[in-house]
Each structure stands twice: as structure tokens, then as C-alpha cells.
Amino acid sequence: LLDGMVADYTTVDVLADPAIREGIKEYSQWPTIPQLYVRGEFIGGCDIVQELDASGELAESLGVEPIEVGEPPEIEITTAAATALREAAQSAPDDA
DSSP: OGGGTOSOOOOOOGGGOHHHHHHHHHHHTOOSSOEEEETTEEEEEHHHHHHHHHHTHHHHHHTSOOOOOOOOOOOOOOHHHHHHHHHHHHHSOTTO
């Protein structure tokens, strides 16, 4: 997520040291890892960060422009393609 928004950031493997892992949870008063901090301020865990990204608030916190995501393309499957896929699925071994 961050790779697409900012060019440079630092990660810290807090799972490598149990004392650091528990210390960061106590410091943030947040029970889960990963955690995101921006300029020393705790932003949230994974779910919160994803929600902030969806609302545009994460980009604002990072001081970057939100990434505009366009509408997904519409895909139309022809009758012939649907038939070919159905036949391929039916002829596949049961353990595939």
C-alpha cells in the first residue's frame, strides 16, 4: 500500500524481539501488528490503514495526493468462450 504512495519509508521488524513487540503494543495501546506511524504519530493497524486509504485520509496524513482509481473495465464473455470454459472445467480431473 505504501509503496504506491510514498517513495521512502522505514520498516521495523518488531516481531524479531518479544520485548519490542510487546512494548510497541503497549506504547500505541493497540493490540495488533503491523502498525503505521507517520512522523511519530500512531495512525492505526492494518484494517484502519486500509479504511483510511479508501477514504483518502491516509494520503492526507502522508502529505501526498490520493491515487485515483478508475472504474474496472467491463468484460463480456461470448457464448463460445463460456462454452469452452465450461467444457474445460468439466473435462478437468477431480483433483485439479
